[in-house]
Amino acid sequence: MSVSAQKNLALRPGERGATAGAFHIEDIYPSIECGRYPVKRLAGEMIDVWADIYRSGHDVVVAELIWRREGTSSWQRAPMVRHDNDRWDGRFSPTQPGRYEYAIEAWTDTFATWRHGFELKAKAGQDVHLDALEGAALLALPINADEKTSAFIRRQLDAYLQSGKVEALLTDDLAAALTSTQERPDLTRSRLFPLVADRERAVAGAWYEMVPRSQSAVPGQHGTFRDCIARLPDVAAMGFDVLYFTPIHPIGTTNRKGSNNALKAAPGDPGSFYAIGSQDGGHTAVHPELGTLDDFRALVDACKAHDLEIALDIAVQCSPDHPWLREHEEWFRKRPDGSMRYAENPPKKYEDIVNPDFGCDDAGSLWNALRDVILFWVDHGVRIFRVDNPHTKPFNFWEWLIREVQTRDPGVIFLAEAFTRPKVMKGLAKLGFTQSYTYFTWRTQKWEIEAYLNELTNYPERDYYRPNFFVNTPDILPYHLQGGEPWMFKSRVALAATLSGNYGIYNGFELLEHEPLPGREEYLDSEKYEIKTRNWNKPGNIKRYITAINEARRANPALRQTRNLRFLPVENANIIAFVKYDDGAQNVVVGAISLVRDAQEFWLPLADIELHADGGPKPPLALENLFTGERRAVEWGGTHLRIDPMLDPALLFRCII
Numbered sequence: 001m002s003v004s005a006q007k008n009l010a011l012r013p014g015e016r017g018a019t020a021g022a023f024h025i026e027d028i029y030p031s032i033e034c035g036r037y038p039v040k041r042l043a044g045e046m047i048d049v050w051a052d053i054y055r056s057g058h059d060v061v062v063a064e065l066i067w068r069r070e071g072t073s074s075w076q077r078a079p080m081v082r083h084d085n086d087r088w089d090g091r092f093s094p095t096q097p098g099r100y101e102y103a104i105e106a107w108t109d110t111f112a113t114w115r116h117g118f119e120l121k122a123k124a125g126q127d128v129h130l131d132a133l134e135g136a137a138l139l140a141l142p143i144n145a146d147e148k149t150s151a152f153i154r155r156q157l158d159a160y161l162q163s164g165k166v167e168a169l170l171t172d173d174l175a176a177a178l179t180s181t182q183e184r185p186d187l188t189r190s191r192l193f194p195l196v197a198d199r200e201r202a203v204a205g206a207w208y209e210m211v212p213r214s215q216s217a218v219p220g221q222h223g224t225f226r227d228c229i230a231r232l233p234d235v236a237a238m239g240f241d242v243l244y245f246t247p248i249h250p251i252g253t254t255n256r257k258g259s260n261n262a263l264k265a266a267p268g269d270p271g272s273f274y275a276i277g278s279q280d281g282g283h284t285a286v287h288p289e290l291g292t293l294d295d296f297r298a299l300v301d302a303c304k305a306h307d308l309e310i311a312l313d314i315a316v317q318c319s320p321d322h323p324w325l326r327e328h329e330e331w332f333r334k335r336p337d338g339s340m341r342y343a344e345n346p347p348k349k350y351e352d353i354v355n356p357d358f359g360c361d362d363a364g365s366l367w368n369a370l371r372d373v374i375l376f377w378v379d380h381g382v383r384i385f386r387v388d389n390p391h392t393k394p395f396n397f398w399e400w401l402i403r404e405v406q407t408r409d410p411g412v413i414f415l416a417e418a419f420t421r422p423k424v425m426k427g428l429a430k431l432g433f434t435q436s437y438t439y440f441t442w443r444t445q446k447w448e449i450e451a452y453l454n455e456l457t458n459y460p461e462r463d464y465y466r467p468n469f470f471v472n473t474p475d476i477l478p479y480h481l482q483g484g485e486p487w488m489f490k491s492r493v494a495l496a497a498t499l500s501g502n503y504g505i506y507n508g509f510e511l512l513e514h515e516p517l518p519g520r521e522e523y524l525d526s527e528k529y530e531i532k533t534r535n536w537n538k539p540g541n542i543k544r545y546i547t548a549i550n551e552a553r554r555a556n557p558a559l560r561q562t563r564n565l566r567f568l569p570v571e572n573a574n575i576i577a578f579v580k581y582d583d584g585a586q587n588v589v590v591g592a593i594s595l596v597r598d599a600q601e602f603w604l605p606l607a608d609i610e611l612h613a614d615g616g617p618k619p620p621l622a623l624e625n626l627f628t629g630e631r632r633a634v635e636w637g638g639t640h641l642r643i644d645p646m647l648d649p650a651l652l653f654r655c656i657i
Contacts, residue, residue, distance in 0.1 A: 252319020
């Protein structure tokens with residue numbers, strides 16, 4: 001984008017209309033849709049900014065990168081350096097989570113231009129007497145300097161005037177002093193670009209999805225928050241970071257669904273937890289059988305003691321019994337016969353749910369109420385929210401709500417649960433969702449996994465789309481898991497946990513639960529409609545395997561990010577092989593994961609892998625197995641490997657020099 005023809009700011013004091021805006025500042029990186037949406041980074045991360053900057057003539061150009069926290073007035077500055085073909089770069093690092101903005105300023109360094117021309121003329125033997133006087137005159141112009149710098153500039157001018165020796169005008173110290181203090185009549189500023197700096201959990205987290213009412217150890221008994229607390233040691237021992245709860249609110253009785261989504265509930269059926277609201281309250285209440293808000297706060301505190309964070313499911317929908325239907329009937333749409341319109345996704349019908357009408361006359365109050373729901377749970381210790389089906393609600397609403405909440409607490413994270421068209425999913429990520437669900441759940445072939453990850457880790461997606469790879473959900477039991485084969489469950493969790501910085505499992509995955517509705521990618525006897533009681537140490541479980549994967553993630557920063565990923569050209573269609581680097585390329589992990597059950601042998605090429613250490617980049621000399629600690633030498637630019645998926649479908653190595 002060029003800003004030569006337009007300036008987004010009025011002329012400031014000292015600028016002259018004939019020269020202001022003389023620069024072209026183009027192709028600024030990073031930017032999303034020319035600055036319409038914020039770039040995403042981590043607080044404390046060093047951010048590289050590039051741009052093409054040029055103007056007419058041969059004058060010396062100076063450029064600075066400027067940035068500030070949104071809502072503040074003072075700018076911080078960093079110099080930009082010119083490279084070939086008028087490409088400039090600079091760096092800055094926002095230290096705290098929050099919203100920032102940055103821009104580029106360019107101007108002509110009048111004194112440096114004079115000095116450069118003077119030295120060329122003098123070297124060519126030309127008469128430079130008048131040129132010297134012109135340089136001295138520049139020192140007499142108004143400057144914006146502190147007293148010490150002003151005194152230094154005056155001394156250099158006096159030294160020349162008294163001695164006639166031009167060397168006093170040619171010192172590097174004088175040039176540096178004038179670069180930052182002389183007038184800038186042609187100062188040009190680019191437009192402002194937004195940036196969101198997030199906390200680390202935005203890019204790295206292992207999620208465990210739990211249905212709270214199914215956590216009781218007593219068969220058929222409704223679970224409580226205290227039962228959830230009792231499960232925390234097990235979840236934490238597996239190495240998870242985020243404990244994600246399906247909705248915890250009161251459940252309506254009108255049109256309550258029965259087992260397996262039956263239209264009529266049998267006596268004792270608990271109903272779908274997505275039919276939110278009853279006489280006991282709505283989105284800011286908890287289901288009475290789970291406990292009280294005090295019990296919930298105790299759960300939040302217990303999670304902190306186990307280094308876990310709570311994530312809550314936010315579904316913008318109501319049961320017909322939700323208090324809002326009595327208190328704000330105008331927020332909902334009725335059919336021509338006067339009946340309330342229930343939710344549909346034709347041909348699917350959700351008779352136990354009604355949706356708020358975002359096009360109603362009182363939409364502003366509805367928006368505020370939904371924002372206040374989020375802030376209510378933030379006040380109760382929740383800083384992560386998984387939003388159900390955000391693509392079915394207005395995009396401008398989400399952009400507004402996320403900004404409103406993060407203005408109050410920049411550490412709040414939003415995960416978009418939107419399995420929909422790719423551009424819609426990317427649009428939600430651009431407008432503010434911190435993380436996004438993906439198509440990984442259905443990617444099973446080597447070529448499609450590699451193509452999908454290459455898309456997500458390339459530009460511009462990597463600057464705004466943070467994937468969260470869920471292997472299963474309460475709604476989705478993928479066909480490839482329906483055979484219940486342990487090697488497949490291990491392969492899928494290894495792929496999710498190593499390819500993406502964020503990944504998740506839905507409870508029961510560790511027990512190899514795999515019974516589907518016939519011909520459907522859905523669970524038989526779905527937990528959405530009934531209470532389940534499980535033996536969490538059921539024989540044949542893969543908890544130890546999941547634990548080992550999560551321990552490898554915690555020990556290796558390269559695995560806790562998604563951007564620095566490259567696939568290795570293994571000549572075997574059944575093996576996914578990759579290398580991941582941390583930002584400094586000091587932690588480098590190589591992985592190979594089988595996509596089939598049969599044993600596989602292959603050559604793993606490592607010739608172009610480098611680690612950065614003292615003395616510069618070096619190739620790996622050995623690989624250290626992350627699970628066993630065994631080491632194997634790297635010879636002839638690689639190593640020969642064998643995978644037996646019936647024992648372990650994944651090999652993970654740390655590169656050693």
